[in-house]
Amino acid sequence: MTPHSDIQLNVNSETYTVRVEPRKTLADTLREDCGLTGTHIGCEHGVCGACTVLVDGKPVRSCLMFAVQAEDHPIRTVESLALGDQLNALQQAFCDQHALQCGFCTSGFLMLITGALEKNPVMSDEEIVELVSSNLCRCTGYVNIIKAVQVVRDQHLKTVS
Amino acid sequence: MKPAGFTYHRPSSLEAALDILFEVAPDGGRIIAGGQSLVPMMALRVANPSHLVDINEIPELNSLRFDGDACIIGALTRHAQFEDTLVPAPLGALLGQVCRQIAHYPIRERGTFCGSIALADPSSEWCLVTATLDGFILARNKFKERLIPAREYFQGLMSTDLQADEMVVEVRLPLLHPSDKFGFVEFTRRAGDLAMAMALVVFNLKDGRMDNVRIGIGGAEAYPRRMELAEKLLTHQSPSESVFEAAAQAAAESLDPLVDNQTDAEFRKDLVRMVVKRALQQAHQDAPSLALSSF
Numbered sequence: 249m250t251p252h253s254d255i256q257l258n259v260n261s262e263t264y265t266v267r268v269e270p271r272k273t274l275a276d277t278l279r280e281d282c283g284l285t286g287t288h289i290g291c292e293h294g295v296c297g298a299c300t301v302l303v304d305g306k307p308v309r310s311c312l313m314f315a316v317q318a319e320d321h322p323i324r325t326v327e328s329l330a331l332g333d334q335l336n337a338l339q340q341a342f343c344d345q346h347a348l349q350c351g352f353c354t355s356g357f358l359m360l361i362t363g364a365l366e367k368n369p370v371m372s373d374e375e376i377v378e379l380v381s382s383n384l385c386r387c388t389g390y391v392n393i394i395k396a397v398q399v400v401r402d403q404h405l406k407t408v409s
Numbered sequence: 410m411k412p413a414g415f416t417y418h419r420p421s422s423l424e425a426a427l428d429i430l431f432e433v434a435p436d437g438g439r440i441i442a443g444g445q446s447l448v449p450m451m452a453l454r455v456a457n458p459s460h461l462v463d464i465n466e467i468p469e470l471n472s473l474r475f476d477g478d479a480c481i482i483g484a485l486t487r488h489a490q491f492e493d494t495l496v497p498a499p500l501g502a503l504l505g506q507v508c509r510q511i512a513h514y515p516i517r518e519r520g521t522f523c524g525s526i527a528l529a530d531p532s533s534e535w536c537l538v539t540a541t542l543d544g545f546i547l548a549r550n551k552f553k554e555r556l557i558p559a560r561e562y563f564q565g566l567m568s569t570d571l572q573a574d575e576m577v578v579e580v581r582l583p584l585l586h587p588s589d590k591f592g593f594v595e596f597t598r599r600a601g602d603l604a605m606a607m608a609l610v611v612f613n614l615k616d617g618r619m620d621n622v623r624i625g626i627g628g629a630e631a632y633p634r635r636m637e638l639a640e641k642l643l644t645h646q647s648p649s650e651s652v653f654e655a656a657a658q659a660a661a662e663s664l665d666p667l668v669d670n671q672t673d674a675e676f677r678k679d680l681v682r683m684v685v686k687r688a689l690q691q692a693h694q695d696a697p698s699l700a701l702s703s704f
Contacts, residue, residue, distance in 0.1 A: 250414035270417035270461070273448075292410035293449040300515055307515040312448040316417050317463055360515060381600045382513035 255319045259284060260328040268315050277315035278325060286326040286355050290384070297383030300356040300363075301325050307363035307382075318354040326355035329362070337403060338362060341396040343371035356383050361397055369404045371397070412451035416460045423470065423549075426462050427576060430540055431551040433460035434573040443482060445512070445520035445626045446528050464576075472579075479581045481659065484524075485636045488517035488535075489582040500585045507534045507593050507609070523577040526562075529569045531667060532603040532628040534595070535580075536563065539626025540633040541609045548575040556581075563632035566667075589613045589621070592691030594684040595628070604628035605672060606680035608660070608688040612643065619643045624688075629666055636660040639685065657686035679701050 250269055257264045259282055266281040273292075278284045278301070290298035292311050297312040302324040329336045335343065338358060348354045357380070364371065364379050371379065376397045380390055418433075420426040430440060438460030441447055441528070449457035464470055464484060472483035473495060480496050491508040495501065511517055511534050525535040526546060537558045539546070546557045548571055562570050571577065595607035606629040612622040622640040627633035639660040646652045666677035 249642070253417065269414060271412045271414050271451075273411075276411075293452045294445060294516065297513070297515065306518040308519050309445075309515055311452070312444055314417070314444075314448075316419070317444075317465060320466075364514065378509075379514055381516055382453075392623055393441070 253316050255316055256314065257282065257318055258321075259323045260325060263324075263326040268316070269364035270314055272315050273311050274301070274303075274313040274315045274318050274323070278310060278323075279397060281315075284325050284327050288352055288355055290352070290356075296353070296356075297360060297386070298353050298356040300359045300383065302359055302363050305363065305366060307360045311358070324357075324359070326358050329358060338365070338396070338400050341399040342393075345392045345396040345399060347388060347396040348385075353385045353387075355384060357385065357393060361400075365369050365397075365400065365404075369401065371401060374399065410452050412448065413454060413457045415458050418460060418462045420462065420464070421466050423464075423578070425465055426464055426467060427549060427551045427574075428463050429460075430575045430576060433462065434595060436460065438462060439573075440527070440576050440634075442524040442527075443487065443520035443674070444524075445516045446524070446530065447496065452556050456484055475584070478584050482580045482582065484521065484576065484578055486522050487526075488512075488520050488522065490512070491522075492517070497584060499587065499591055500582065501594065503585070503591045503609075503611075504538070505536055510534055510593075510595045510597075510604075510607075515659055516601075517567060523580055526580055527569075527571060527577045529563060529567050529632060530603075531566060531631055531633070532605075532607075533633075534604070534607065534627065537607060537609050537625050537627030537633040539580060540627070541611065541623050541635060542582050542585075543635075544580055546571075546577055547579045547581065548572070550574045551574070551579045554578065560625045560634075563634070564629040568632075576628075585611065586613060590692040592688035592693075594688040594691060596680050596684055606677060606684050608681070608684040610688045610692050617647055618645050619648060620645065624660060624685060626660060626664070626681055626685070629664060629677050631665070631667065636663055636685075638663050643689075648689075653686050653689040655691075656689065657682045660685045 252267045276400045278287045290296035294309045294312045301310045344380040418429045420455045436459045439458045470483045471485035525533045546562045553603040591611045593609045597606045607627045609625045612619045622643045624636045624639045639656040642656045661678040661682035666674045
């Protein structure tokens with residue numbers, strides 16, 4: 249056992265003071281120490297993307313970062329998306345387009361897509377396909393996930409035109 | 410699937426990082442930049458560093474600059490920074506096209522160019538680029554720095570001239586001539602997978618004949634390198650299907666192929682022949698293409 253570090257994490261605009269070993273991943277820390285279990289853990293070596301969260305606004309695999317590295321870097325998890333019981337546009341599109349079945353991968357997809365849409369809200373269909381290939385979903389065959397992203401993109405296009 | 414314990418260091422200057430690295434390197438301490446290869450290796454217990462020196466809090470290392478005819482890539486330049494072309498064409502276009510074949514978007518937002526060079530995975534796209542363009546690696550330890558030519562830097566499977574107490578501070582790539590043409594083709598079974606073979610070719614045309622020909626192969630041998638015999642076959646020739654085929658065949662024949670359970674020597678050579686030929690065609694047509702998948 250290596251000595252623990254006392255760190256402060258800024259998650260969804262709240263400060264969490266946690267005591268962790270340096271080897272503890274951000275994914276495990278979010279779930280076990282911050283109690284934010286919306287972030288799921290699949291493969292634990294960066295392949296599946298289930299643990300994707302935003303760090304400094306960018307989607308990253310939280311299993312490939314140590315919690316000690318995330319100090320001073322704002323984190324957003326799936327818990328930040330809805331406003332109370334009100335789903336946000338992307339979550340509602342997932343619901344409407346049946347973009348999930350078992351739901352295990354969903355939080356990772358939502359954060360992946362949230363980060364990508366913030367960088368480029370008008371992704372082409374090809375860019376959307378390339379983007380969602382980042383994460384693994386074994387239920388949907390991706391078609392309905394792609395449709396959900398297209399819905400949100402098209403809503404954005406309508407509001408700016 | 411949990412990494413073993415280590416002591417964590419978070420220096421805020423390069424000098425402090427090199428001081429710590431000098432102290433901990435003999436005990437198996439190492440640098441962590443993006444961690445997109447190192448952390449999976451730690452999770453799988455393939456790598457068990459006793460100390461990690463995190464360079465992410467050293468802003469001066471996040472740099473991409475130009476000096477004369479060189480593009481200088483700092484230690485914290487992330488893969489994704491090459492997606493939005495900042496580097497002048499054609500090198501910028503080349504780096505942008507190659508970048509999109511590296512893993513997936515979230516990995517590219519965190520992984521670094523210099524980290525790929527330090528790890529020297531045989532299927533690293535950036536290692537192929539650095540070897541093909543004869544780039545230079547600036548390595549520094551606590552006391553001194555040295556500029557290592559790519560040809561001397563890559564030495565074997567994930568094995569380089571970098572010493573345990575040295576860090577890759579920057580990589581220097583030559584800015585290509587505006588008239589240089591390039592082609593890059595990578596074969597993977599699925600989008601984002603490691604390359605099973607890839608080729609980067611660069612040449613220019615003088616009076617309709619090819620000159621300054623570079624053909625680099627990655628993912629197929631222990632480390633990336635230029636295929637000089639194939640390059641010679643093209644030099645001073647007019648571009649044509651038959652000379653492209655001959656060069657591709659020569660590259661395949663001079664290969665010392667990596668072999669695994671699913672890839673025997675003949676298959677690997679055939680993949681190399683195919684990626685070289687298609688990269689040459691692409692350069693000739695000035696038409697970038699996406700990664701090839703198998704079917």
